[in-house]
Each structure stands twice: as C-alpha cells, then as structure tokens.
Amino acid sequence: MLKTETPAQDHALLDQYPTAELVNVLVDDQINAVNAVRAAAPRIAAAVAAAVPRMEAGGRLIYVGAGTSGRLGLLDSVELYPTFSWPHGRAVALLAGGSDAMFVAVEGAEDNVDQGAADLRAVDVSKNDVVLLIAASGGTPYVLGALRAARAVGALTIGFANNVDAPIANEADVGVTLDTGAEVISGSTRLKAGTSQKIALNTFSSALMVRLNKVHGNLMVDLKATNAKLVRRAIRLTAFATGVDEDAARAVLEQCDFHVKTAIVALSKQTNVEQARVLLENARGSVRQALAQ
Template identity: 70%
Template sequence: MLKTETPSSQHPDLDLYPVADLVSALVDDQLEAVSAVRAAAPDLARAVEAALPRMLDGGRLIYAGAGTSGRLGVLDSVELYPTFSWPHERAVGLIAGGAGAMFVAVEGAEDDAAQGGRDLLTVKVGPRDVVLLLAASGATPYVLGALQAAREAGALTLGFANNTGAPVARQAHIGITLDTGSEVISGSTRLKAGTAQKIALNTFSSALMVRLNKVYGNLMVDLKASNAKLLQRAVALTMRAAGCDEAVAMATLQGCDFHVKVAIVAIRLGIGVDTARERLDAVSGSVRQALTSGDPSP
C-alpha cells in the first residue's frame, strides 16, 4: 500500500478528540510537510537550474495534475502574473477534467492517461517548455500520460510525488519526492501531502523568478500593480529600494505604468523612465546591473 494511503498509527481515536486536541493534531502533523520539502531541496535546486535556460529561451511552465495536485498547479501558474509579471501565456495550468474541475470534482478524469497526453498536445508542448507533473500517489494515469507526451515533445519534465519510488518521479527528467508518509485522516492527501506540494511549488517557481531578475535584493520589484493593494505595494517597494519619499515614488511610477523596476532605476540614477527602461532591457531586466552600468558584483 502507498505510504500516503496507509492508515496512520497516530491518533487512532481522532474522532473522539475534543476540538482543541483535534485541531492540535491536525496542525502538528503539517510540520512533516516542511521536513519533506527540506529533504527534497537538492532536487528542487537541480530543477531550477535545469529550467532556467529554457525560460531564458522563451519557454513556458506547464503544470499537469489531478484533484488537489492539479488545483495546486493551477494556483501556482495563476499567481505568477501578479507577483512577478510572468506572462499568462507562459504559465499554463492543466487539470484532469478540464477547467471546471477546479471547482467541482470530475470523477474518473484522473484515470484517463490518453487525455493527459492530449491535453499536453493541445497546448502545443515543445522542447523549450518545462512541464511539472503533480501526483501525490505518483502514479495517476492522467499525469503519466501527460509525462509521456511531454518527454516525446522534448520538454524538460519535473515529477512531483509524495511516495518514494513513484513512477512520475522515476520517469521524469528530475524527480522530486516529498515523502510525507501517512495522513492523520488516512488517505486524505489534501492535508500534509498537499501542503508539501504547495511549499515545493512556491519554492521552485519563486527561486526561478529570482534567477530571472524578478527580484532585487529580496524585494518583488516586477509585480503587476493590478489593484489598490498592489498599487500601494508598488509605491512602498519603490520608496524602500530608491530611498525616496512617497511623492517622488508616486510621480515616477505614474510615468512608467507603475513598473517598479523602471522607477527604481530612474530615481536612483536621476534619469528619465525611458532611459531607465532601456538600461534594464540591456541587462535582461536586472535592477542590480542596471544601477551599476552592467557590473554585477555590487
């Protein structure tokens, strides 16, 4: 039996617990998710390094999963645009059962390996793409079908599983095993198995975006200011990174469509926003290099 399906030896009388103890048991078990991701950190680092050249070459991140895993993949793909201005068309989320499965479970969809392959072909997967295959069991047919199609197309494949020796991790170019073991509620992989996947996806995509110059220091300077909260965040980030007051930050941001990177370089160097944008374009969007005339060392 898969570890994720094996009944836990802890808390066999969970249904008898007082609410306070019940909540504590569920929360405490989540700590194992962090440990599982920490153990997989070397493989996550390998995945980032392998994915980077393909992203620099214009490739896409394509996520494929079923159920909870599929929803977590879609979530990661969707959040890359507001956080890092990563283009919508370069972050594709596929879930067994189609878009509607995000909201209503589509029974049996995960068992269709052929559909997994067809979905990858529908989005025209190619050799510049990076495909993240997500399955707690590591053997979901839909995901394995997507994996086969991705490999045949020459894409880089990253297999995420919560069971050791799982097919999706073995057959992918890089396997990332998040060994979370049995669940407090037996078989409910939306618990710590899902938590571990969320952490791993956050870690992978965020590290990749740092390497793609979406971050300056530890500031998210390439966000898309698409609502009031993010507009305020853009102003605060500009003030912090450029060492200016709110009025200067706001005026400069308004002149460059609230592109924080451009505003920082313009204010710090005392140049116009068009010139600042040109400097950034010349150094692949690196704020650090734009501020130092291409010298990456400071």
C-alpha cells in the same frame, strides 16, 4: 499499499479526541510537510537550475495534475502574473477533467492516460517548455500520460510525488519526492501531502523568478499593479529601494505604468524612464546590473 494511503497507527481513535487535541494533532502533522520539502530541497534546486535556460529561451511553465494536486498547480500558475509580471500565456495549467474540475470533482478523469497526453499536445508543448507534473500517489494515469507526451518532444519534465520510488518522479527529468508518509485522516492527501506540494511549488516558482531577475535584493520589483493594494505596494517598494519619499516614487511610477524596476533605475540613476528601460533591457532585466552600468 502507498505510504500516503496507509492508515496512521498513531491516531486510530482520532474521532474520539477532544476538539482541542484534534485540532492540535492536525496542525502538528503539517510540520512533516515542511520537513519533507526540506529533505527534497536539493532536487528542487536542481529543477530550478534546469528550468532557467528554458525560460530564457522563451519557454512556458505547464502545470499538470488531478484533484488537489491539479488545483495547487493551477493556483501557482495564476499567481505568477500579479507577483512577477509573468505573462499569462507562459503559465499554463492542465487539470484532469478540465476547468470545471477546479470547483467540482470530475470522477474518473484522473484515470485517463490518453487524455493527459492529448491535453498536453493540445497546448503545443515544445522543447523549451518546463512541464511540472504533480501527483501525491506518484502514479496518476492522467499525469503520467502528460509526462510521456512531454518527454517525447524534449520538454523538461519535473515530477512531484509524495511516495518513494513513484513513476512520476522516476520518469521525469528531475524527480522531487516529498515523503510525507501516512495522513492523520487516512488517505486524505489534501492534508500534509497537499501542503508539501504547495510549499514545493511556491519554492520552485519563486526561486525561478529570482533567477530570472524578477527580484532585487529581496524586493518584489516586477509586480503588476493591477489593483489599489498593488499600486500602494509598488509605491512603497520604490520608495524603500531608492530612499525617496512616496510622492516622488509615485510621480516616477506614473510615468512608467507603475513598473517598479523602471522607477528604481530611473530614480537611482537620476535619469528618465526611457533611458531606465534601455538600461534594464541591456541588463536582461536585472536591476542590480542596470544600476552598475
């Protein structure tokens, strides 16, 4: 039996726990998710290093999963645009059962290996793409089908699994094993297995965006100011990075469609936004390198 499916012996009487103890047990078990990701950190770092050249060559991130794993992949994909201005078309999420499965479980969809391959081929996967394959069991047929189709065209495959020696981790170019063990509620991998996947995906995509010059220092300088909250954030980030007041920051941001990178370079170099854009382009999007020119 898979470790993620094995009943947890420590909590065989879970349904009889007082509510306070029940909540504490469920919360405390999440610590194991953090520990599992920490143990897998070298593999996540290897995945980031392997992915950077593909992204610099114009490749896409393609997330593939079923059930909770697929929904977590989709969540990571959609957050890249507002956080890092990563283009929508370069973050694709494939979920067993299609988009409806985001909201309602589509029973049996995860068991179709051919559909996983077909869905991946339908998005024209190429050798520059990075395919993230996520499955708690590590053997979901839909995800395995996508993995094998990705490898057939030379795409980089990164497999995330919550069981040791799982096919998805073993067959991927970079396997990331998140060994979370048995769940407090036996078999419910939406618990700490899902938490570990969320942490691992957050870590991978955030580290990748740092390597792609989407962050200056530890400031999120390539966000898309698509609402009032993000407009205010863009102003604060620009003011903090340059030392100007918020009115001065807003004035320059209004000239460059609230692109924080451009505003920081323009204010710091005391130049106009057009020249700031040129400096950034020459520096391949690195604020630090643009400021050094």
